[in-house]
Amino acid sequence: MDERGLHRLIGTIIDPERLEDDCAVIPCGNGLLLVASTDMLHEITDFPAGMTDWQIGWMAVAVTLSDLASMGATPGQVLLAVGLDRPERLSGIMVGARDCCTMFGAELVGGDLDAHQELTLVSTGLGTVSPEHLVRRRGARPGDIIAVTGPLGEAEAALAGYDQHRKELLEPQPRMKEGEILGRAGVSAMMDISDGLAVSLYDLFAVNDCGFSIDTTRLPLPAGVPEDEARELALYGGGDFELLFSAPPGLLPVSGVRAHVIGEVIPERVVLADGEPLERRGYLHAWDG
């Protein structure tokens, strides 16, 4: 059973609408909504070899901030639970986490500490957004354009040996400013692309009543990679921190956001790349059994 199969199971236990988005949405009573996200990372699966402790702390915060960005939220606070394998790692991890918070306007306000055989980090991010600027995964309408905020496949390119993309892999930059601006501008649906573009398009597909058609010649590709390989990485590679969104035609350009239109929302219930069904493949956790 893969991760999404297990998510369906969870949808039988808690409100399935709660599972549609990157964050939980909580009325705050002051005209704002609180959005909350939690993300678990651990050494073997999530931290590429050669990462420093500082980069590990940075990344743990970046993933949860990216979830806030995908809802159009302003970042607020971060909690970090650390399952620590060796005490000498704590300082680097915490400084990296704090620096990522500071860079994007959040504050590291607390956490938990535990001894663990394998280093495990769980970051929880809180942000706020007004109800009219909240963006969900649901909301795409036929005729909308589909766009992304930057090159895709860079993190996977670094894993494939293209060292010019190591920084994107190891010190990812969540698109906080872009998420807020796009939320205020009125995009119709949004998410972050952590598991690759193809999987993300199918995630949008699952909660919308329309389809998506992309033109792979329009994908912003990782620099310095042969074009065929670059396109493969852009479609199926994981680890990117760009935002994928739909918007009414004519909304773009939006000042302050570099957006690349890659396709359009269609009425047919299908996900197409260059007119052919797109393979649903990418970075998915899988369990045996």
Next chain:
Amino acid sequence: MDERGLHRLIGTIIDPERLEDDCAVIPCGNGLLLVASTDMLHEITDFPAGMTDWQIGWMAVAVTLSDLASMGATPGQVLLAVGLDRPERLSGIMVGARDCCTMFGAELVGGDLDAHQELTLVSTGLGTVSPEHLVRRRGARPGDIIAVTGPLGEAEAALAGYDQHRKELLEPQPRMKEGEILGRAGVSAMMDISDGLAVSLYDLFAVNDCGFSIDTTRLPLPAGVPEDEARELALYGGGDFELLFSAPPGLLPVSGVRAHVIGEVIPERVVLADGEPLERRGYLHAWDG
């Protein structure tokens, strides 16, 4: 270096005042404060042998709700990150987590899912409290009484073979109602006793400018355990979910809360049990090296 030594290190990286309490306190803008807590549990250290998956899910939520209770907060939402070793465990864990939320008036609103060699759960709880009813660890004053909300040492008694206390060990009941009522009543300092009474008294000692003197003959003891052993368990045993608080003399009794006065706050900077310095010993995570 033990857990508290590492906490001191963290205090050099993030605001040390943030580390004093069980929860982070966040202004919410509507006259209320948001309190947020995150707790990491994993199989080897935290889940006694023989626990069911349902009980594991229950406990993961109970620990974070207990943190909210210790600040006087009303529980709101819980996020649960699950590092899952075997997919067939997910259902039991999620139902246990949801049931604990439901029992205490919280809602399970989201989480994350990851594959993990050792089962690891991280729960994050959000609650609200008005500024005048918020209770912190800091605030005890000489002359205040010290009290607890129920018997101490029951969880550790179960580990020692006293099976009549298995339920307290495996299905702990966070003192939500008691925490809220005590916050409204005006207790001066509060925390939950997860690592044993002795360690908790020293935790209060560390953030207050006074001392604590308890009378061990007044400790509410686990039933059915020989008195000497029971007193040892009550002082040093971990895994309890009772609240420890100080309050102005005359505040108790408070309607709706069963409280046991066990001592008083003193001006001297010392923690005493029956007039002698209390050993700082209990349940502490420790790392080699």
